[in-house]
Amino acid sequence: MLKVIAQDFVRLDALEIVRPFYRELVELTRREPLCLAYDLFVNQKDPGHFIFVEEWPDRAALDAHCATEHFRRLVPLINAHHRQDPTFILMDAMADV
């Protein structure tokens, strides 16, 4: 099992622009057959700090997600409004370490 935290930092003047893209990305990703969890959160102290908490069976499933039509279409539309580079943490469960 692969857990992922992906963090986006969006300009505060672009929140209304990116929210529909995020909603579509979440909806379509959750329909992927290998998606175990794909939840999107917002930092209570920063409305432009979006945090995905994801779960995939393995790295190949994550790579397949990144190759989907919806990912390749929507992520650049979101990234155009970033104020800094996104970050990604790929994690193993502590019990497996």
Added chain:
Amino acid sequence: MLKVIAQDFVRLDALEIVRPFYRELVELTRREPLCLAYDLFVNQKDPGHFIFVEEWPDRAALDAHCATEHFRRLVPLINAHHRQDPTFILMDAMADV
């Protein structure tokens, strides 16, 4: 619902010392009646980077967790081996924003 990501950065020479403290902290926290989720992960690129993904009904439940005997006893034992300060992100679900 309150989602939390708490990140610890432990010195690599102290991993064997802190792991039993983490295991006890996870086991006892999951027994707290208000704990909805309390999962601990390790960054695949950094075995000293520990990431809690937590879920609580509200801020009061998180505060109650931080006041428990096990939290007040175990967290300082872990923190003694940190190589940098921990970070905490308190988050709302995107659907609620």
